[in-house]
Amino acid sequence: xxxxxxxxxxxxxxxxxxxxxxxxxxxTSKDYFVASHSIGPFLLxxxxxGTTMTAFALVGSTGKSFERGIGTYGLMAxxxxxxxxxxxxxxxxxxxxxxxxxxxITQIQFFRARFESDGLGYLLFPILVLLVVPYLLxxxxxxxxxxxxxxxxALPMLFDYPTKPDWLGGIPxxxxxxxxxxxxxxxxFMGGSRGAAYANTFQTIVFMIMGLVAFVFxxxxxxxLDKSGKVPARITExxxxxxxxxxxxxxxxxxxxxxxxxxxxxxxxxxxxxxxxQPHLSRVPVTAEFKKKNPKTGELVSFERELGIPFWTFxxxxxxxxxxxxxxxxxxxxxxAKSAKAFRLTVIAHPLCIMIVWVPCVLIGAWASGILxxxxxxxxVLSKMLATLIDNQVLTGLLTAGVLAAIxxxxxxQFLCLGTIxxxxxxxxxxxxxxxxxxxxxxxxxLFIVVIVSLTYALAMLAKDANVFDLAIWCFSGFSALFxxxxxxxxxxxxxxxxxxxxxxxxxxxWVYFFHLSGYGxxxxxxxxxxxxxxxxxxxxxxxxxxxxxxxxxxKETLKKFFPKLN
Amino acid sequence: xxxxxSSSGKSLVWLLFVVMFFAxxxxxxxxxxxxxxxxxxxxxxxxxxxxxxxxxxxxLAISKAWPTELEVFADxxxxxxxxxx
Numbered sequence: 001x002x003x004x005x006x007x008x009x010x011x012x013x014x015x016x017x018x019x020x021x022x023x024x025x026x027x028t029s030k031d032y033f034v035a036s037h038s039i040g041p042f043l044l045x046x047x048x049x050g051t052t053m054t055a056f057a058l059v060g061s062t063g064k065s066f067e068r069g070i071g072t073y074g075l076m077a078x079x080x081x082x083x084x085x086x087x088x089x090x091x092x093x094x095x096x097x098x099x100x101x102x103x104x105i106t107q108i109q110f111f112r113a114r115f116e117s118d119g120l121g122y123l124l125f126p127i128l129v130l131l132v133v134p135y136l137l138x139x140x141x142x143x144x145x146x147x148x149x150x151x152x153x154a155l156p157m158l159f160d161y162p163t164k165p166d167w168l169g170g171i172p173x174x175x176x177x178x179x180x181x182x183x184x185x186x187x188x189f190m191g192g193s194r195g196a197a198y199a200n201t202f203q204t205i206v207f208m209i210m211g212l213v214a215f216v217f218x219x220x221x222x223x224x225l226d227k228s229g230k231v232p233a234r235i236t237e238x239x240x241x242x243x244x245x246x247x248x249x250x251x252x253x254x255x256x257x258x259x260x261x262x263x264x265x266x267x268x269x270x271x272x273x274x275x276x277x278q279p280h281l282s283r284v285p286v287t288a289e290f291k292k293k294n295p296k297t298g299e300l301v302s303f304e305r306e307l308g309i310p311f312w313t314f315x316x317x318x319x320x321x322x323x324x325x326x327x328x329x330x331x332x333x334x335x336x337a338k339s340a341k342a343f344r345l346t347v348i349a350h351p352l353c354i355m356i357v358w359v360p361c362v363l364i365g366a367w368a369s370g371i372l373x374x375x376x377x378x379x380x381v382l383s384k385m386l387a388t389l390i391d392n393q394v395l396t397g398l399l400t401a402g403v404l405a406a407i408x409x410x411x412x413x414q415f416l417c418l419g420t421i422x423x424x425x426x427x428x429x430x431x432x433x434x435x436x437x438x439x440x441x442x443x444x445x446x447l448f449i450v451v452i453v454s455l456t457y458a459l460a461m462l463a464k465d466a467n468v469f470d471l472a473i474w475c476f477s478g479f480s481a482l483f484x485x486x487x488x489x490x491x492x493x494x495x496x497x498x499x500x501x502x503x504x505x506x507x508x509x510x511w512v513y514f515f516h517l518s519g520y521g522x523x524x525x526x527x528x529x530x531x532x533x534x535x536x537x538x539x540x541x542x543x544x545x546x547x548x549x550x551x552x553x554x555x556k557e558t559l560k561k562f563f564p565k566l567n
Numbered sequence: 568x569x570x571x572x573s574s575s576g577k578s579l580v581w582l583l584f585v586v587m588f589f590a591x592x593x594x595x596x597x598x599x600x601x602x603x604x605x606x607x608x609x610x611x612x613x614x615x616x617x618x619x620x621x622x623x624x625x626x627l628a629i630s631k632a633w634p635t636e637l638e639v640f641a642d643x644x645x646x647x648x649x650x651x652x
Binding site for chain 1: 587593600603604606607608610611614615617622624634636640641
């Protein structure tokens with residue numbers, strides 16, 4: 001019950017922040033959509049970082065490290081630091097400059113003008129919406145999955161049909177999703193992009209602090225950093241995977257397992273030198289077999305898991321963070337910047353913020369391999385570590401608030417962005433800018449946001465059993481396949497309307513093909529471990545270059561407008 | 568900053584950006600699970616330092632290759648109608 005009270009308190013704080021940001025709202029559509037280009041360096045950093053980090057930053061990173069080890073950081077985090085910062089510098093500042101000068105609020109407005117094509121907007125619109133919607137579902141489904149287990153037992157008379165018997169009395173996913181949707185809707189509805197920026201800043205600070213707090217408590221429970229380093233699972237000379245320690249809850253400390261507890265065995269070691277290694281502390285790919293209990297029959301069944309990271313997966317994963325260059329919600333955040341100088345802090349501090357959040361979580365995941373049963377769902381590793389080692393309801397509530405903060409700091413920007421592009425790229429574009437007053441424009445955007453939140457909630461309830469993290473990677477892959485379009489728009493004069501349309505169609509076809517092969521949303525690699533995003537990106541790039549060179553270049557006026565002579 | 572300084576600064580930033588991509592692969596510590604400071608796996612310590620390197624590269628890019636002219640361009644005229652194509 002204490003955990004639930006802490007979570008409710010967090011929601012109340014957010015609602016209060018929504019009312020506060022509403023008082024700062026200036027009442028114009030420009031303020032609603034891009035905060036009147038008034039956001040300074042710190043708010044920009046926090047809102048951009050909060051938007052790019054989902055629940056994956058806390059929960060997914062720990063789970064992935066539990067499965068594959070510390071290579072998770074290099075695979076997903078450190079490369080994102082480099083690629084994201086590069087994109088903010090090369091793409092973000094340039095788009096901000098064109099947006100400010102020519103009054104663009106959405107990506108589609110920019111692309112329509114740059115490529116002299118109305119139809120391009122109608123082609124991009126459904127693709128962007130279709131890629132953002134699953135991203136929204138991830139947030140709502142993820143929030144539901146996080147809250148139910150940690151609130152189990154809180155209200156058993158009220159919620160007596162739990163997803164799992166152990167979670168009797170926990171807040172059901174439908175209710176969590178509803179509350180999250182209403183809270184996010186309230187502050188986005190009231191404050192627009194300014195409200196989202198303030199809420200993002202608050203929530204980003206919350207989830208960064210909560211990740212560190214969880215880390216400190218877990219290190220103390222394990223007996224300090226030196227002991228923690230010895231905890232991860234180990235491979236014996238005979239190829240068994242063992243846990244050398246277990247956590248004595250009564251004594252509140254680690255105790256040595258004598259003999260070590262066997263939890264699995266190595267299947268096909270690619271390296272013969274694995275004896276006495278802790279596979280979660282390096283990146284050597286090792287296929288292992290573990291056992292888990294069938295919850296219905298109680299029978300032990302085997303399952304395989306690849307530890308470590310295949311070389312080609314590590315190399316080609318760099319294509320996935322390119323997605324931020326095409327996120328429509330990030331475009332909108334960039335446009336809120338007061339000046340180009342506001343980007344400076346983001347370019348420098350974004351990789352450091354990633355490090356602050358991800359390093360502790362990746363370490364916790366690797367340590368968890370030596371304490372928790374291998375069959376535990378990866379998304380439950382962080383909360384299970386806290387429950388096993390700390391068992392403090394207030395801390396669990398605070399950490400859950402941190403996870404919700406990470407989820408909602410992405411949801412708000414995405415809801416706002418969809419409302420913005422519906423309003424500007426469809427309604428105002430069709431009707432002309434003078435048909436509606438400024439106040440009416442804000443009302444239309446707000447109505448769209450309400451409709452989008454409602455539809456997303458309904459879809460999330462239909463798809464409540466989806467694997468949210470695998471779905472996230474597919475969204476990112478789709479956006480990264482569109483990256484050549486934005487890069488060419490800004491840096492290649494010869495890029496043409498036809499080339500860009502060919503690129504979008506080729507990217508979509510390649511993405512749909514691999515999505516089908518993955519079984520519609522599962523983890524999928526090509527050949528020796530190449531991520532589909534790499535192939536989609538290459539296909540899209542080739543189509544863009546070839547078709548552009550085969551067609552007439554853009555007009556001189558357009559080139560002058562987007563490639564001005566700068567002194 | 569004069570033109571040649573700006574140009575050499577940009578080249579340096581681009582060169583370091585490419586070097587960082589290669590440095591990210593760190594196959595030399597791929598199978599090393601030894602611990603730094605008794606708790607931090609060397610592969611993770613390297614990539615944490617890599618993140619700090621990214622921040623330093625960002626700082627260098629801002630110092631040596633900042634698009635001042637783009638800022639001036641964005642501010643020098645009033646906005647025009649965004650719906651024109």
